[in-house]
Amino acid sequence: MKKELKIFDKPKNVKRFLGFFYASLLVLLVLDFFIHKHAEFPWEGAINFFAVYGFLSCVLLIFIAKILRIFVKRDEDYYD
Amino acid sequence: MNEEKMVLSHEPVPGYRTIFHITVVVAVLYLGAIFLWPFI
Amino acid sequence: MTNFMPPAAIFIIGALFVPLIKGKLKSAFMLLLPVIAFATLVKMPEGNYWTLNFLDYNIIFGRVDRLSMVFGYIFTIISFIGILFALKVEDDLQHVSALLYAGGALGVTFAGDFISLYIFWELLAISSTFLILARRTKQSQAAAFRYILVHVFGGLCLLAGIVIYIQNSGTAEFSYIGLSGTGSYLIFIGIALNAAIPPLHPWLQDAYPEATVTGAVFMSALTTKSAVYLMVRTFPGTELLIWLGAIMTAIPIFYAVLENDIRRVLSYSLINQVGFMMCGIGIGTQLAINGTVSHAFCHILYKALLFMSTGSVLYMTGKIRCTDLGGLYKTMPLTCLFCMIGAASISAFPLFSGFVSKSMIISAAAYGKMTIIWLILQFASAGVFHHAGIKVPFFTFFSEDSGIRTKEPPLNMLLAMGIAAFFCIAIAVFPAPLYNILPYPVDYVPYTGAHVVGQLQLLMFGALAFCLLILSGYYPAELRAVNLDTDWFYRKGGRLFYYIMDKILNGLNSVSEKVFVGGLAGYLGRISRDGPVRAALLAMVPAWVISGKAGEKLDQKKTFLRMAIETGTSPVGINAAWATIFLVLVYLLV
Structure with missing residues (x-):
C-alpha cells in the first residue's frame, strides 16, 4: 500500500491554509490602491470594486439557488 | 465501504454567522455607495 | 494541391478499420489518425477545395480560412487527447463512434455548403448517441433515446431552414446569414439547439453525465463547439x-x-x-x-x-x-x-x-x-x-x-x-x-x-x-x-401530452371507427367489391339483349360473368371488351 497524503487531516495545516488565504485577500485589498486603472464604467475604477462584487455575487448566487431549490427539487426517482 | 449518504449538510460553526452577516452588510453598503456615487 | 484527404475523411475512414486491428497496433493506429489529420491541416492552404457537383449544387468539403482552421486545430488536438484517454477501453463501439464523431465535427468545420454540412451534422448526433448507449445501463439507454430525439428535432429544424435557404438563394453554399426570414430562424434554432442555448439546453445536462467515462470527454468538446463555430460563421453580430x-x-x-x-x-x-x-x-x-x-x-x-x-x-x-x-x-x-x-x-x-x-x-x-x-x-x-x-x-x-x-x-x-x-x-x-x-x-x-x-x-x-x-x-x-429543468416538458410534460393526446385521439378514433369502418368504409368496400361486376353487367347485358338472349339464357350468362369477374378468370373476350370500352370512354372524354 502506497503512503497516503494526509496534510489536511491535521487541523494545524487547515488553519495554516486558511491563514494564508486570508492574508492573500488582505494583500489584494491593499494592492488595489496602487493600481493604475483605465475603466470603461465609473464603478470599475472604484477601489476594491471587484472584491465586493465577487463576494456579493457568490452570496447572491447561493441564496437564489436556495430559493430555486424549493421549486425544482424532486425525489431522485421522479422521472422513473 | 460506507453506506451511501443521502444528504451532506453543512453545520454552522459557532461565531461564523455573525462574521458572515457583518461582512455582507459592509459589502452591500460599499457596493451601493460605488454604484450610487455618480448620482450623489 | 488537393492530393490529400479531407481531415474528416481521415477519421471516418480510419474508424472503419478499428474493429479489424487488435492489440498494440490498434492503439498506435488510433493515435496516428489525429496526428495525420493535424499534419494535413498544417499543409492546407486557404481557399475552397475538395468540391464536387451534386444535383447542380456545389459540395465543398474544404472551406479553409482562419476561422475554420482554429476549430480544425483544436478538434484534432482534443481528439488525440480523448483517444489517448480512452486507449485502454476494450469496446470497439466506443472507439468507432468517437472517431466518427470527431470526423463529423471536422466535417462540419470545413463544410462550405449546406448539404455536406447537414450530413456531418447528423453524423455528430448519431455517433455521439452511441457514446451514451455504450455505458450500457438502463438510465443511459433512456438518456440516449431522449438525446437522439432532441437532436433529430434540431436536425429537422436545420434541414427545413436549409431547404428554404437553398430555395431562396439557389445555391447550397453559405457564409454569413443573419436573422431575416423563416429559413434563417429555422437554421438559427437548429444551431442554437446544438449550442444548448436555453430553453433548448436540457439535453446536455441530461445526457452527458450518463455517457461513458471516455465518451463524455469527446462530447464535452465537439457538439457544442461545432455549433459555436457555425454560429460564428452564420450569425455574428x-x-x-x-x-x-x-x-x-x-x-x-x-x-x-x-x-x-x-x-x-x-x-x-x-x-x-x-x-x-x-x-x-x-x-x-x-x-x-x-x-x-x-x-x-x-x-x-x-x-x-x-x-x-x-x-x-x-x-x-x-x-x-x-x-x-x-x-x-x-x-x-x-x-x-x-x-x-x-x-x-x-x-x-x-x-x-x-x-x-x-x-x-x-x-x-x-x-x-x-x-x-x-x-x-x-x-x-x-x-x-x-x-x-x-x-x-x-x-x-x-x-x-x-x-x-x-x-x-x-x-x-x-x-x-x-x-x-x-x-x-x-x-x-x-x-x-x-x-x-x-x-x-x-x-x-x-x-x-x-x-x-x-x-x-x-x-x-x-x-x-x-x-x-x-x-x-x-x-x-x-x-x-432531481432538479427540474426544461427537460421536464418532454420527460414529464411528454407523458402528460401523451395522456391528453391518448384521450383525445382515442376518442376520435372510436368515433371515426363507427363512422368510417362501420359506415362509409363498409359502403365503399361493398362498392369496390361489386363494382366491376355491376359495371360489367351494365356493359354486357344490353349487348346480350340486343343479340336476342333473354330469360333463362340471360340469367345464366349473368351468373357466369359474375363468377368470372369475382374469381378474376374472365375470358379474354370480356377483357378485350373492357379494354375497348375503356379506350372509347377515354377517347370520348378527352
Whole structure:
C-alpha cells in the first residue's frame, strides 16, 4: 500500500491554509490602491470594486439557488 | 465501504454567522455607495 | 494541391478499420489518425477545395480560412487527447463512434455548403448517441433515446431552414446569414439547439453525465463547439445572441450549485461557458469574435481536462456524487492536481487559460458600453469559480473523508490529463501562438495590473464567500435529488401530452371507427367489391339483349360473368371488351 497524503487531516495545516488565504485577500485589498486603472464604467475604477462584487455575487448566487431549490427539487426517482 | 449518504449538510460553526452577516452588510453598503456615487 | 484527404475523411475512414486491428497496433493506429489529420491541416492552404457537383449544387468539403482552421486545430488536438484517454477501453463501439464523431465535427468545420454540412451534422448526433448507449445501463439507454430525439428535432429544424435557404438563394453554399426570414430562424434554432442555448439546453445536462467515462470527454468538446463555430460563421453580430448568451451564463450556475452529480455540475458549467461565447458572437466586434474563438479553444481543453479528471474518479471508484465522494486527494494526488488546473482554467485565474480568452469577451462588452451584460458576465465569472472552480474539486478530493481508498488511474489516462493540463497553462503563459491563429489581428494585452488584480479580487473574494457560507451553515446541503429543468416538458410534460393526446385521439378514433369502418368504409368496400361486376353487367347485358338472349339464357350468362369477374378468370373476350370500352370512354372524354 502506497503512503497516503494526509496534510489536511491535521487541523494545524487547515488553519495554516486558511491563514494564508486570508492574508492573500488582505494583500489584494491593499494592492488595489496602487493600481493604475483605465475603466470603461465609473464603478470599475472604484477601489476594491471587484472584491465586493465577487463576494456579493457568490452570496447572491447561493441564496437564489436556495430559493430555486424549493421549486425544482424532486425525489431522485421522479422521472422513473 | 460506507453506506451511501443521502444528504451532506453543512453545520454552522459557532461565531461564523455573525462574521458572515457583518461582512455582507459592509459589502452591500460599499457596493451601493460605488454604484450610487455618480448620482450623489 | 488537393492530393490529400479531407481531415474528416481521415477519421471516418480510419474508424472503419478499428474493429479489424487488435492489440498494440490498434492503439498506435488510433493515435496516428489525429496526428495525420493535424499534419494535413498544417499543409492546407486557404481557399475552397475538395468540391464536387451534386444535383447542380456545389459540395465543398474544404472551406479553409482562419476561422475554420482554429476549430480544425483544436478538434484534432482534443481528439488525440480523448483517444489517448480512452486507449485502454476494450469496446470497439466506443472507439468507432468517437472517431466518427470527431470526423463529423471536422466535417462540419470545413463544410462550405449546406448539404455536406447537414450530413456531418447528423453524423455528430448519431455517433455521439452511441457514446451514451455504450455505458450500457438502463438510465443511459433512456438518456440516449431522449438525446437522439432532441437532436433529430434540431436536425429537422436545420434541414427545413436549409431547404428554404437553398430555395431562396439557389445555391447550397453559405457564409454569413443573419436573422431575416423563416429559413434563417429555422437554421438559427437548429444551431442554437446544438449550442444548448436555453430553453433548448436540457439535453446536455441530461445526457452527458450518463455517457461513458471516455465518451463524455469527446462530447464535452465537439457538439457544442461545432455549433459555436457555425454560429460564428452564420450569425455574428446578432443582437439577440448577446442577451441569450448572458442568460445562458447566469441560469445554469444556480443549477450547478444545487446539483449533486459532479459530471452534471460540469455539464451546467459547460452551458455557462458556451454562454460567454454566444455573447461574444452577438457582440460581433473583431475583439469579441477573437475572444469567442479563443475561448472555445481554451474551453475545449480545460473542460475535457475536468471531464477526464472527474471521469477518472468515476472509473476508479464507480462513484460520482458529491454525497459519496470526498478526501480523494489522499490516494489520487495527481488526478486532484489536474482537476485543480482545469478548475483554475475555467475560473480564469491569471496564468490559467480561461484568463487570456474570456477577458476578451468581457472587455468587448465593456467597450460596447453594455452595462447590464457586463454586470451579468462578471457575476457569472464569479459564479463559475464558485461551482466549477471550488465545488467540483472540493467535494471530490477534499471535504469530509468518504473513506474511499483507491489509486491513480492508468498511465494513459494520466498522460492525457497531463497534456491537457500542459496546454491550459502554456496558453495562458504564452498566449501569442493562440492569438496568432485567431480570425482577426489581435492587439489585446490580458496581463495589465488592473485586470490581474481585478480578476484575482473577483475570484478570491468569491472563494471567501464560499468559505463563510460553508462555515456559517448557509451553504445548501448536497443531496440526492432531481432538479427540474426544461427537460421536464418532454420527460414529464411528454407523458402528460401523451395522456391528453391518448384521450383525445382515442376518442376520435372510436368515433371515426363507427363512422368510417362501420359506415362509409363498409359502403365503399361493398362498392369496390361489386363494382366491376355491376359495371360489367351494365356493359354486357344490353349487348346480350340486343343479340336476342333473354330469360333463362340471360340469367345464366349473368351468373357466369359474375363468377368470372369475382374469381378474376374472365375470358379474354370480356377483357378485350373492357379494354375497348375503356379506350372509347377515354377517347370520348378527352
